[in-house]
Amino acid sequence: MxxxxxxxxxxxxxxxxxxxxxxxxxxxxxxxxxxxxxxxxxxxxxxxxxxxxxxxxxxxxxxxxxxxxxxxxxxxxxxxxxxxxxxxxxxxxxxxxxVVAPAAEQAARVAENGNGRVLVLGTSATVATGAYERAIHAIDPKIQVRSAACPLFVPLVENGHTQKGDVAATAIAEEYLLPHADFRPDAVLLGCTHYPLLSEVLSAVLPGPVLISAGxxxxxxxxxxxxxxxxxxxxxxxxxxxxxxxxxxxxxxxxxxxxxxxxxxxxxxxxxxx
Amino acid sequence: MxxxxxxxxxxxxxxxxxxxxxxxxxxxxxxxxxxxxxxxxxxxxxxxxxxxxxxxxxxxxxxxxxxxxxxxxxxxxxxxxxxxxxxxxxxxxxxxxxVVAPAAEQAARVAENGNGRVLVLGTSATVATGAYERAIHAIDPKIQVRSAACPLFVPLVENGHTQKGDVAATAIAEEYLLPHADFRPDAVLLGCTHYPLLSEVLSAVLPGPVLISAGxxxxxxxxxxxxxxxxxxxxxxxxxxxxxxxxxxxxxxxxxxxxxxxxxxxxxxxxxxx
Structure with missing residues (x-):
């Protein structure tokens, strides 16, 4: 005390x-x-x-x-x-x-100035809750939200696989992100505080969207x-x-x-x- | 009781x-x-x-x-x-x-019938102890042993990246194994009980050696x-x-x-x- x-x-x-x-x-x-x-x-x-x-x-x-x-x-x-x-x-x-409400607010702001689309990346447990999606829709229910569970991103970051061009990190990022390429998100919400270290890899796999750091x-x-x-x-x-x-x-x-x-x-x- | x-x-x-x-x-x-x-x-x-x-x-x-x-x-x-x-x-x-002593014994037997070389794969904590190497040398001090820490194999297995041809698993296996290709081991000792699920990936990356399951x-x-x-x-x-x-x-x-x-x-x- x-x-x-x-x-x-x-x-x-x-x-x-x-x-x-x-x-x-x-x-x-x-x-x-x-x-x-x-x-x-x-x-x-x-x-x-x-x-x-x-x-x-x-x-x-x-x-x-x-x-x-x-x-x-x-x-x-x-x-x-x-x-x-x-x-x-x-x-x-x-x-x-x-981290959910503040990051959702940033993502909603970016989406409202774009085409109204946010892709949320998170751990399996995070995506299962739908918490980011709910938080974004509480701000603006018209925003389209997709979520992708990225269970291998934390181990990759913890083991230093974060450089642009890293073959394993790129392959795993492609597996998680490319199914959502046609969604053309304005913002990719990095819903786990490890993920900003993968920013270069993510931008190479899915160029364009603003990356939002939940941390x-x-x-x-x-x-x-x-x-x-x-x-x-x-x-x-x-x-x-x-x-x-x-x-x-x-x-x-x-x-x-x-x-x-x-x-x-x-x-x-x-x-x-x- | x-x-x-x-x-x-x-x-x-x-x-x-x-x-x-x-x-x-x-x-x-x-x-x-x-x-x-x-x-x-x-x-x-x-x-x-x-x-x-x-x-x-x-x-x-x-x-x-x-x-x-x-x-x-x-x-x-x-x-x-x-x-x-x-x-x-x-x-x-x-x-x-x-798992150490029994797997070391199997590996030593294979090496003694070959060129006397064993490659040990394990987690970072396992490789740091040198336990497999000591156990193999206690059986036959002439056997040459190399060890490779493979910290991402457990997360890969737990997330289902085990199929032959999996791009991420193959890239990571190449990173861990290829530096030891010129060592031409007779046996690869899978020193972690998760690793047998990666057998097909490992054999594709480093064909030849007998894979020994510690489990x-x-x-x-x-x-x-x-x-x-x-x-x-x-x-x-x-x-x-x-x-x-x-x-x-x-x-x-x-x-x-x-x-x-x-x-x-x-x-x-x-x-x-x-």
Whole structure:
């Protein structure tokens, strides 16, 4: 409670490292606010698991961040946002920002200025919920939405298959995207925070549409919330990263998402205890 | 304890579904013995996690099976066998059979009848231990061994990319195997129980070597142990499957490994409690 009353840090969690795309964006938007990031690398990926397991893991993740005194939580994970945000909001009293609504809003804006078509890419668990489609239709029911489950994108990103021209990543992207080429989307909503790392591969396979990063969109929404209604920070950021697996592994892999090794300490968390 | 004294079932565990290749082989070898299979599908994969996490998860898996009265345990997972078998043997009193020693023995036999060369394929965590290499050299130090970490094979198999000619699977197999083509191995040891499903892809990329299934090799070793020193079964098999994620998901996905849907009930287990 001391931490919380002093600094009012914002918590961010993801199944693993993908949420770092949201962290990175929020870090720039809120220079004076401490950010605490938890990546559940001992249980990543979430996107191929059942809704019940995703809800249990997400509750533990939020519970851990709250034990460190955060005043709001960015759910920087498409799978957790689409499967567990309602449960988190019912269970805990701090405000949550997920990736679905902010990214849906950006995509709807692009579609309304184009031909009214959005292609949503997400994990199997995300696409199964239809959450992005519902969120886009809540903004504008005339927008046509198609969704494609992309279960191999997370493992590809985690194993570094992200360069333009990568044969395996291109073959898998073609399998997922080309059935929707004739749909000619105005926007491709990257509904999982890992996917921005595949931007070059995706643009090569399906040139034209605007790519929307769910992580960046949610970071902007969190920055607005902070400006509007979060308790003040103390003006200095003293971030920390937490991982359910090995901190050294996290530090090494995080560089790929951050553009450089993390500029803050990385601690281990036994997440099963939360 | 009632179950145990009545039937003396054998337990099998894996990080997920790959161990079903071992289950399937053991099911044929021991028709009168009950087999209890646990697949940790809520925490799969193990092969990209740290040694410490793998040892903790493996201990919980064994503990769960022992709570159901098994008299021996087949560790049908290359990652768990190479990272945690010593800990399991120290912690528990029942006999364990892992995949490393039996597969190493088969590979050594093939190599001794050829040019003395074995290529080991495994997950990152398995290859990092050097366990297969040590096991082969313990049998015959003259055998040349090379190892290749294949982190994307498990996600490929789990997502059905196993057919000969699959572009993504072939591209990834070429990346992992072709650097070792000039080594001309007599045997390719499939050191992860998922990999036999990729046999056709692997043989197309690197034709020639004998493919050795760690799951099948370990099943033979367990059958020998049962004949030599396990307490008797009651002559009838009444198998059960356990999963840490959704039983319906397990049932659907297991068919790919078993050739047909599981012919036994599938139950949910909250593995974090063990």
């Amino acid at each position: 001391f931490l919380r009353s002093m600094k009012n840090p914002i918590g961010i969690f993801d199944s693993g490292l993908g949420g770092l795309t949201g962290y990175r964006a929020l870090r720039k938007l809120l220079p004076g606010r401490t950010l605490l990031y938890f990546g559940d690398t001992a249980r990543v990926p979430y996107g191929t698991r059942s809704r019940e397991v995703i809800r249990r893991y997400s509750t533990q993740d939020a519970n851990f961040l709250l034990s460190h005194g955060v005043c709001a939580i960015l759910v920087a994970c498409g799978t957790a946002s689409s499967n567990a945000l309602d449960l988190l909001e019912q269970t805990f009293s701090v405000p949550f920002v997920g 960046e969109a949610s970071a902007k929404a969190m920055a607005s919330l902070a400006a509007a209604s979060l308790p003040p920070s103390d003006g200095s950021a003293s971030d920390a990263f937490y991982t359910s697996d090995d901190p050294a592994l996290f530090r090494r892999e995080a560089a790929r998402f951050l553009g450089a090794p993390p500029d803050a300490p990385v601690f281990h968390v036994d997440i099963e205890k939360y | 009632f179950l145990r004294s009545m039937k003396n079932p054998i337990g099998i565990f894996d990080s997920g579904l790959g161990g079903l290749t071992g289950y399937r082989a053991l099911r044929k070898l021991l028709p009168g013995r009950t087999l209890l299979y646990f697949g940790d599908t809520a925490r799969v994969p193990y092969g990209t996690r740290s040694r410490e996490v793998i040892r903790r998860y493996s201990t919980q898996d064994a503990n769960f099976l022992l709570s159901h009265g098994v008299c021996a345990i087949l560790v049908a997972c290359g990652t768990a066998s190479s990272n945690a078998l010593d800990l399991l043997e120290q912690t528990f009193s029942v006999p364990f059979v892992g 099948e090799a370990s099943a033979k070793a367990m059958a020998s142990l049962a004949a030599a020193s396990l307490p008797p079964s009651d002559g009838s098999a009444s198998d059960a499957f356990y999963t840490s994620d959704d039983p319906a998901l397990f049932r659907r996905e297991a068919a790919r490994f078993l050739g047909a849907p599981p012919d036994a009930p599938v139950f949910h287990v909250d593995i974090e409690k063990y």
